Amino acid sequence: MxxxxxxxxxxxxxxxxxxxxxxxxxxxxxxxxxxxxxxxxxxxxxxxxxxxxxxxxxxxxxxxxxxxxxxxxxxxxxxxxxxxxxxxxxxxTKEMYTVEDEKIKLYQKHFLSLGDDCQKVLRLFLRKISLREIAEIMGYKTEKYAKTRKYDCKEELKNRILNDPNYLNLIADD
Structure with a gap:
């Protein structure tokens, strides 16, 4: 078996x-x-x-x-x-499953509200593409700019999620 x-x-x-x-x-x-x-x-x-x-x-x-x-x-x-x-x-527990689904929906909502450039940078980063390769793919002049851009996009996403009124309800359920 x-x-x-x-x-x-x-x-x-x-x-x-x-x-x-x-x-x-x-x-x-x-x-x-x-x-x-x-x-x-x-x-x-x-x-x-x-x-x-x-x-x-x-x-x-x-x-x-x-x-x-x-x-x-x-x-x-x-x-x-x-x-x-x-x-x-x-x-x-279905409740845990529902809360996790709501967290994913909240993430999706704010991820999709980012500009195309930020979405692409974060997708590449999440696929574990190196910053050097991200810079090449995105047409950035330096790896340092790719690192800064990734950080800015990640912070923007994080701030949007943290400032969403539904976020506090979701973390209270944990």
């Missing part, structure tokens, strides 16, 4: 994590943590699926990754939408 889960689900989970600012190591950690959670819930007979196992496992991994991103307190790339609808079992 474990071999099947690794073979069928690990590539999907790795893609989720790596596509959303994570590393291969992050994907391995999240996958292992999710296996432990699923095992414990199954062992304690708390595991009642209201969706396919694949959807359930994906949801557990996504929630674990969202929690880890929240703890990092970094501005991260927008989460790619799930290809299939996810139905969360009762054992995973």
């Amino acid at each position: 474990i071999k099947y889960v690794y073979r069928e689900l690990y590539p999907v989970i790795k893609n989720l994590i790596v596509s959303n600012s994570g590393t291969d190591e992050d994907a391995e950690d999240i996958f292992q943590d999710a296996l432990v959670i699923v095992y414990k819930k199954g062992k304690d007979e708390e595991l009642v699926l209201s969706s396919s196992f694949k959807t359930f496992f994906y949801s557990v991994c996504k929630n674990l990754w969202l929690q880890r991103l929240g703890k990092l307190k970094d501005i991260r790339q927008i989460f790619v939408e799930v290809e299939e609808p996810v139905t969360l079992p009762e054992s995973i």
